Structures are given as structure tokens and as C-alpha cells.
Amino acid sequence: MNAAVETHHHDALAWPFFEDRHRALGTAIEAWAREHLAHVPHGDVDATCRALVRKLGVAGWLRYGVGGTAYGGHGDTIDTRAVCLLRETLAKHSGLADFALAMQGLGSGAISLAGNEAQKSRYLPRVARGEAIAAFALTEPQAGSDVAAMALAARAEGDDYVLDGEKTWISNGGIADFYVVFARTGEAPGSRGISAFVVDADTRGLEIAERIDVIAPHPLARLRFTGARVKRSQMLGAPGEGFKIAMRTLDIFRTSVAAASLGFARRAMTEALARAASRKMFGQTLGDFQLTQAKLAQMALTIDSSALLVYRAAWLRDQGESVTREAAMAKWHASEGAQQVIDAAVQLWGGMGVQSGNIVESLYREIRSLRIYEGATEVQQLIVGRDLLKAHNAA
Ligand SMILES: Cc1cc2nc3c(=O)[nH]c(=O)nc-3n(C[C@H](O)[C@H](O)[C@H](O)COP(=O)(O)OP(=O)(O)OC[C@H]3O[C@@H](n4cnc5c(N)ncnc54)[C@H](O)[C@@H]3O)c2cc1C
Numbered sequence: 436m437n438a439a440v441e442t443h444h445h446d447a448l449a450w451p452f453f454e455d456r457h458r459a460l461g462t463a464i465e466a467w468a469r470e471h472l473a474h475v476p477h478g479d480v481d482a483t484c485r486a487l488v489r490k491l492g493v494a495g496w497l498r499y500g501v502g503g504t505a506y507g508g509h510g511d512t513i514d515t516r517a518v519c520l521l522r523e524t525l526a527k528h529s530g531l532a533d534f535a536l537a538m539q540g541l542g543s544g545a546i547s548l549a550g551n552e553a554q555k556s557r558y559l560p561r562v563a564r565g566e567a568i569a570a571f572a573l574t575e576p577q578a579g580s581d582v583a584a585m586a587l588a589a590r591a592e593g594d595d596y597v598l599d600g601e602k603t604w605i606s607n608g609g610i611a612d613f614y615v616v617f618a619r620t621g622e623a624p625g626s627r628g629i630s631a632f633v634v635d636a637d638t639r640g641l642e643i644a645e646r647i648d649v650i651a652p653h654p655l656a657r658l659r660f661t662g663a664r665v666k667r668s669q670m671l672g673a674p675g676e677g678f679k680i681a682m683r684t685l686d687i688f689r690t691s692v693a694a695a696s697l698g699f700a701r702r703a704m705t706e707a708l709a710r711a712a713s714r715k716m717f718g719q720t721l722g723d724f725q726l727t728q729a730k731l732a733q734m735a736l737t738i739d740s741s742a743l744l745v746y747r748a749a750w751l752r753d754q755g756e757s758v759t760r761e762a763a764m765a766k767w768h769a770s771e772g773a774q775q776v777i778d779a780a781v782q783l784w785g786g787m788g789v790q791s792g793n794i795v796e797s798l799y800r801e802i803r804s805l806r807i808y809e810g811a812t813e814v815q816q817l818i819v820g821r822d823l824l825k826a827h828n829a830a
Pocket of ligand 1 (some may be wrong): 463571572574576578579580581603604605606607649655710715804806808809810811813814
């Protein structure tokens with residue numbers, strides 16, 4: 436990797452958003468990623484992801500996404516800055532490694548936040564060690580951005596709940612050991628009538644209806660629930676609290692999506708600089724042209740502004756502040772910005788930029804979904820706009 440960009444990364448670690456433990460973590464994960472992620476196979480994504488989860492667990496990195504030291508977590512709450520540093524660094528080296536780490540945190544986040552002791556003891560230590568694969572099942576075919584429109588029903592029957600309906604676009608679908616499923620229990624209309632359940636993958640009546648293939652493949656599936664019976668004890672929090680639990684989980688991990696975007700952009704910058712500095716043309720190098728210098732400067736500005744927004748949001752959250760607006764800004768700017776940075780890197784690489792197997796080509800595919808999931812860009816814009824008006828009207 437290019438020395439200039441590496442210095443750049445370490446400069447960011449000097450920022451006042453971080454404590455010394457974060458600086459040590461940033462350096463350690465960078466060294467680990469270089470050693471372990473140089474050759475991640477992309478052929479069989481299921482096998483690769485299983486292996487990556489195990490490897491990340493053995494190395495101890497998954498502990499940062501789990502809350503509660505008694506349950507294998509690194510701290511008593513999830514350290515947002517640590518999760519962001521891990522995702523940023525892993526994304527620079529391997530999109531699949533970042534995905535594997537992120538999903539352990541997102542898939543078990545609702546248990547860390549709202550689980551009781553029995554639920555936490557049963558699931559979290561295995562998640563932290565990489566022995567159980569987690570998934571977060573919120574989206575449905577008719578309820579994506581408008582998540583409160585979800586229809587999957589959970590009907591109380593004696594000591595059980597019986598689930599009927601579908602979830603789709605579920606990451607780790609097909610390889611997960613359990614799914615945190617949000618379902619309509621009907622205490623009230625809309626978002627107040629939803630509850631959260633942990634559903635083990637081998638529950639009778641739960642099947643993988645379809646595996647979904649996307650431009651940057653990772654395990655993904657549509658799930659079908661047909662009279663799937665789960666014990667009342669598998670409910671997280673109280674009946675009707677599911678929507679709030681989902682939003683609290685996303686509030687932590689949304690900033691980390693921005694951090695992963697930042698990592699992809701940093702890698703694109705490294706690759707762009709390497710190419711600009713070495714590609715000969717018209718009797719000089721590509722980097723000697725002012726048009727190229729302006730492009731590189733724009734990329735660097737986008738990266739630095741994204742980094743500042745990401746770590747402002749992460750730091751604020753770790754101070755116990757509400758970060759709805761800041762996390763939305765970070766996710767919006769870093770994901771859209773990374774797409775532009777990566778596109779510029781592809782352009783600088785010319786024909787090789789679109790050649791399958793080239794790093795900038797894979798980054799171009801990797802970044803695309805991040806502008807859509809965990810709240811599309813338009814949803815983040817609405818969150819920021821509404822929050823501005825709310826603050827204005829309250830003043
Ligand atoms: C790779 C991948 C992995 C995913 N993993 C998971 C997962 O693990 N668990 C899970 O539950 N879900 C997951 N999702 C689903 C994801 O959260 C949804 O795709 C997302 O919420 C958008 O929903 P939708 O696809 O139904 O699009 P729609 O809701 O139909 O939105 C389509 C588009 O409409 C626009 N839009 C949305 N709202 C507004 C608005 N108010 N005003 C104007 N325009 C708007 C946006 O541009 C948006 O992209 C994943 C998706 C992808 C692509």
C-alpha cells in the first residue's frame with residue numbers, strides 16, 4: 436500500500452475524537468488486516484464468510500460489536516468509534532471481511548441492547564467468538580424504506596408466538612445460525628405494533644425461499660415463515676417495542692456504514708495515486724497533468740470531509756448524545772462521496788479500471804449498495820431536513 440496514504444490514515448488517528456485505546460486499535464487492526472486479508476477468495480461466498488467470521492472471532496475483533504463484558508463483549512456498551520475504525524480498516528482490505536464483522540454486530544445488536552440475561556448468555560458469547568452467525572431481518576418485499584409498513588405477523592398462542600410472512604434482502608440469509616426478526620404483534624397500529632424475536636435458523640416453518648445474487652456478492656436471502664413457532668422467551672424487550680429496538684440498533688450501525696464507505700474510498704485513493712504516479716502518457720505521467728491533480732484533490736477533500744463526519748458522529752454517540760442528525764449526515768455524505776471517489780479512481784485507471792478482478796473495479800461494485808441499505812440517501816436527507824425544522828420550531 437502507498438506510504439502517503441498510510442501516513443494519512445495515521446494522521447486521522449491523532450484527531451481528538453479518539454482516545455489512546457482507539458489509536459492502538461487502529462494500528463493493530465491495520466497490521467492484522469495486512470497479514471490476514473491479502474488473499475480473500477471470492478468464489479464461494481458462503482464458505483468465505485463462515486471462515487472470515489471464525490477468523491475475526493478468534494482474533495478478538497468481533498468483541499467490539501457486542502455489548503457486555505460478561506457476554507464476551509469488549510466493553511459494557513458498544514464502542515462506536517472502535518466499530519467504525521474496524522470497519523474502515525477492514526473495508527480498505529476486503530469488502531467481505533468488513534461485511535462479516537458488520538453483520539455480527541448488526542445481527543446481534545438488538546440482543547445487546549434489549550435482551551435479558553438468558554438471551555444475552557445464550558447468543559452473545561458465541562457471536563463474539565465467531566461461533567454463531569447473526570442476521571438482522573427487518574425488510575420485507577412490501578416494506579423497505581417504509582419499514583413500519585411491515586406485515587409479517589406474530590400471533591400469540593399459549594406460550595408461543597406463531598410467525599407467518601416473508602422477509603427479504605436479509606444479509607447472512609442462508610448461513611446465519613439465528614435471525615433477529617421484527618414482526619407485527621398488533622399492540623397498536625403502525626410502528627407501535629411491532630415486536631422483536633430471536634429465531635433460530637433451524638426453527639420448523641422457517642425456510643430460505645430464495646438466495647439473492649447482487650453485484651458485490653455476499654450471503655443474502657429471502658426468508659419464508661409458515662406457522663413458525665417461537666417461544667415467548669425469544670422476544671426481545673416488551674411487546675410493541677420492536678420498532679424502537681430496530682431504530683436504536685440502526686442508530687449505532689448507521690455510522691459504521693459511513694465508516695466502511697470511508698475505507699473503500701481510502702483504498703480507491705491509494706490505487707488512484709499509484710496509477711497516476713506511474714502511468715506514462717504524452718511524454719510524462721498521468722499525475723503530471725493538472726486535470727489529474729484537480730481530480731486527486733477533489734477525492735482527498737471528499738475523503739477528509741467524510742472522515743470528519745464519521746468520527747464526529749461516532750464520538751458524539753460514545754458521549755451518550757443522540758446522533759440521529761449527525762449519523763444521517765455521515766452516512767449520506769460518506770457513501771455518496773465514496774461512490775464519486777471510486778468512480779474517479781476507475782477513470783484514472785482507464786480500461787484496466789473496469790477489468791474484472793482489478794481492485795477499483797471491485798470497489799465500484801462494493802460501494803453501490805451502501806447508498807441504499809440501512810436507509811437510502813434520500814431517507815437520510817429527510818432525517819436531516821426534518822431534524823433541522825424540529826430544532827428551529829422548538830427554539
Ligand atoms: C446488499 C443489501 C443488503 C441488505 N441487507 C439487509 C439486511 O441484512 N436486513 C434487512 O432487514 N434489510 C437489508 N437490506 C434491505 C435494505 O435495507 C432495503 O433495500 C432498503 O431499506 C430500501 O428498501 P427497498 O429496497 O424496498 O427500496 P424502496 O423502499 O422501494 O426504495 C427505493 C428508493 O426510493 C427512494 N426513496 C426511499 N424513500 C424515499 C422518500 N421518502 N422520498 C423520496 N425517495 C425515497 C430511495 O432512492 C430508495 O433507494 C439489504 C439491501 C441490500 C441491497
